[in-house]
Amino acid sequence: MNDITIYHNPACGTSRNVLALIRNTGDEPTVVEYLKTPPDRATLTRLLAAMGVPVREVLRQKGTPYDELGLGDAKWSDEQLIDFMLQHPILINRPIVVTPLATRLCRPSEAVLDILPRPQHGAFTKEDGEAVIDAKGQRVAKP
Numbered sequence: 570m571n572d573i574t575i576y577h578n579p580a581c582g583t584s585r586n587v588l589a590l591i592r593n594t595g596d597e598p599t600v601v602e603y604l605k606t607p608p609d610r611a612t613l614t615r616l617l618a619a620m621g622v623p624v625r626e627v628l629r630q631k632g633t634p635y636d637e638l639g640l641g642d643a644k645w646s647d648e649q650l651i652d653f654m655l656q657h658p659i660l661i662n663r664p665i666v667v668t669p670l671a672t673r674l675c676r677p678s679e680a681v682l683d684i685l686p687r688p689q690h691g692a693f694t695k696e697d698g699e700a701v702i703d704a705k706g707q708r709v710a711k712p
Contacts, residue, residue, distance in 0.1 A: 573591055573599070573667065574600075574601060574666070574667040575591060575599070575601065575664050576601050576603045576616075576664055576666075577602055577664050578603065578604055581663055581664070583664065583677065584664040585696060586695045587664045587666060587675045590689070590701070590702075591681065591685065593691070594688065594690060596685075596687060603661060604658050607658040613654060613655065614651065616665055617651075619667070620672050622674070624654075625650065628640060628654070628661075628662065629660055629661065629662040629663070632659065633659045633660050638657075640653060640660070662676065664681075666681050668684045668686055669686055670684045671684040672684075682701075682708065689702045689707075690706060691704060691705075
């Protein structure tokens with residue numbers, strides 16, 4: 570049984586790194602390419618509730634119609650913001666990861682480490698060359 574799901578955008582480096590960190594535990598998650606298969610209202614609402622964060626914290630600004638739609642305006646209710654996210658899935662920040670431990674927007678990519686049920690199998694370096702996990706499967710301390 571697969572108990573990890575990632576709402577993934579393969580064009581996003583952070584999302585690719587999170588997927589690789591999940592796989593570095595030996596788990597193969599369910600990968601939902603949410604731009605191709607967007608969540609429905611019930612799923613998106615459930616994800617937001619599970620994360621326990623305001624809707625605005627999950628809105629992506631960069632590379633989206635956020636500014637064009639005026640979504641920074643406080644006039645928009647959570648329900649209206651969810652409507653925009655359903656109409657324009659690119660507004661959903663990524664990656665969102667669901668595990669038996671928690672649901673989290675994993676930015677930066679290291680945020681996924683706290684919700685993975687199994688440890689890393691070995692060294693992991695992000696696409697940009699930054700080491701995250703050492704050869705013993707331990708987090709690399711930040712300077």
